[in-house]
Amino acid sequence: MSGDAVRHEAHGRVSYVTLDRPETLNALTPGDRNRLIGLLEEASADPGTRAVVLTGTGRGFCAGADLRGGAPGGERIPGDVSRTLRLGAQRLLSAVLDCEKPVIAAVNGTAAGLGAHLALACDLVLAAESARFIEVFVRRGLVPDGGGAYLLPRLIGPQRAKELMFFGDALAAADAERLGLVNRVVPDGELDKTAREWAARLAAGPTRALALTKQLVNASLDGDRATAFAAEAAAQEINMTTADAREGLRAFVERRSPEFGGR
Numbered sequence: 001m002s003g004d005a006v007r008h009e010a011h012g013r014v015s016y017v018t019l020d021r022p023e024t025l026n027a028l029t030p031g032d033r034n035r036l037i038g039l040l041e042e043a044s045a046d047p048g049t050r051a052v053v054l055t056g057t058g059r060g061f062c063a064g065a066d067l068r069g070g071a072p073g074g075e076r077i078p079g080d081v082s083r084t085l086r087l088g089a090q091r092l093l094s095a096v097l098d099c100e101k102p103v104i105a106a107v108n109g110t111a112a113g114l115g116a117h118l119a120l121a122c123d124l125v126l127a128a129e130s131a132r133f134i135e136v137f138v139r140r141g142l143v144p145d146g147g148g149a150y151l152l153p154r155l156i157g158p159q160r161a162k163e164l165m166f167f168g169d170a171l172a173a174a175d176a177e178r179l180g181l182v183n184r185v186v187p188d189g190e191l192d193k194t195a196r197e198w199a200a201r202l203a204a205g206p207t208r209a210l211a212l213t214k215q216l217v218n219a220s221l222d223g224d225r226a227t228a229f230a231a232e233a234a235a236q237e238i239n240m241t242t243a244d245a246r247e248g249l250r251a252f253v254e255r256r257s258p259e260f261g262g263r
Contacts, residue, residue, distance in 0.1 A: 004031075004032075004035065005019065005020050005021045005026075005029070005031075005032050005035075006018070006019060006020065006032050006035040006036055006039070007020050008039055010048075010049065012200060012203060013048060013049060013050040013051070013203040013262070014049070014050070014051045014052070014053060014196075014199040014200065014202075014203050015039065015042075015043045015046075015049045015051070015052045015053070015101075016052075016053045016055075017036065017039050017040075017052065017053065017054050017055075018054075018055055018056065018057060019032070019036075019054075019055070019056040019057065019061070019062055020056070020057045022056075022057045022058025022059065022060065023058075024060075024063065024066060024068075025056075025058070025059060025060025025062070025063035025109070025110055025112075025115075026056040026057065026058070026060045026061065026062045026063060026115070027060075027062070027063040027064060027065065027066035027067075027068075027115075028062060028064070028065055028066055028092075028114065028115075029066045030088065032066075033065075033088060033089075033092050036092060036095070037091060037092055037095045040052065040095040040096060040099050040103070041095060041099075043099060043101050044095075044098070044099045044100045044101060045100075047262065047263065049101055050101060050202065050203040050204075050205075050207045050262050051101055051102050051103075051104065051199045051200075051202040051203045052099065052101050052102070052103040052104065052199075053103075053104045053106055053195050053196070053199050054103060054104065054105050054106065054118070054119075054122060055105070055106035055107075055108055055191075055192070055195065056107075056108050056109065057108070058108075058109065059109040059110065059130075060108075060109045060110045060111075060112075060115070061105075061107045061108050061109050061110060061111040061115055061119060061131065062111055062112070062114070062115025062118055062119070063110060063112045063113070063115055064112050064113030064114040064115045064116075064136065064146075065088075065089065065113065065114050085145055089114050089117075089145050089146035089147070090145075090146065090147060092114075092118065092146070093117060093118065093121050093146055093147040093151075094147075096118065096121040096122055097121055097218060100211040100214075101207065101210075101211065102123045102124065102202045102210055102214065103121075103122045103123050103124075104122060104123065104124045104125075104126060104195055104198055104199055104202070105118070105119040105120075105122035105124070105125045105126065106126050106128075106191050106192065106194075106195035107119050107125060107126065107127040107128065107131040107133075107173075107182070108128050108130075108131065108188070108191055109128065109130060109131055109132070110131070110132050110134065110170075111131065111132070111133050111134070112132075112133075112134040112136045113134070113135070113136045113137060113146070114145065114146040116133045116134060116135065116136075116148075117144075117146040117147050117148045117151055118146070119133070120133075120151050120152070120155060120181060121147065121151060123214060124183050124198060125181065125182040125183050126182070126183060126184050126185075126186060126191060126194055126195055126198070127173040127176060127177065127182045127184070127185050127186075127191075128173065128185075128186065128187070128188040128191045129173055129174070129185055129186070129187055129188055130173070130188050131172075131173040131176075131182075131185075132170045132171060132172060132173065133164075133170070133171040133173075133176050133181065134168065134169075134170045134171065135148065135152075135164045135165045135168050136168055137165070137168070138165060138166060138167070138168040139168045144165055148165070149161075149165070152164065152165070154221045155179075155180060155181055156179050156180055156181060160179060173185045203262075204260060205260055206242070206244035206245070206248060206258075206260045206262075207244070207260070207262035207263070208238075208239060208242045208244060208262070208263065209239050209242070209244060209245065212235040212238060212239050213235075215231075215235065216228070216231055216232055216235055219231055242263060243261055243263045244258075244260045244261060244262065244263060247259065247260060247261070248260070
């Protein structure tokens, strides 16, 4: 386990990543963000990792980017802002969306701005009853970043997305579940247990099939039917070469539970 603000440990083929700066509601510094990107990329490439759980400590899941470095000032060179965004917040969200292992967000408290988008980019979202989601950008006179205008309309439609982004009101966990932003709301004391149970189930699953399924679902929202059907056929072709697919079919014929090895 590392001693910095982004802690990491591995148990039972699951990578557990914990944001640990509770005094700032786990706001991300550039170093924290890069560490998180690196851990997601490592999990994606490591055959021994078969699921990822992302959570925070204290009252916050993640309050977004740490802006305590000072208010914007001085001369800006054209391209600076877009470059910073492209290599920072957008790269982080892409690391979650492109991770070849299923990623669970265990939202323990406030998820604001980039922190909300970090949670919503995950494949499955568990929320404690005390969790809140806040599109905080409008409160600062800012445009949403970190993929928010891409993610939210796809999750809840443009009208609801605009309501959250235009007003910046805090959305309680129960309301987030009602809108379809989270999969399950659980009592605060059961969040870690539930996340570990879900992660264990995913880690015991056919890892390559899950990766291809994730890729298909994510891509389906951006393309037409012909493209989606072609991608589905290609994914099936690839997956049928895996040991897990062969094991799954054998287990069906032999009327037993499959034992997937993740390959």
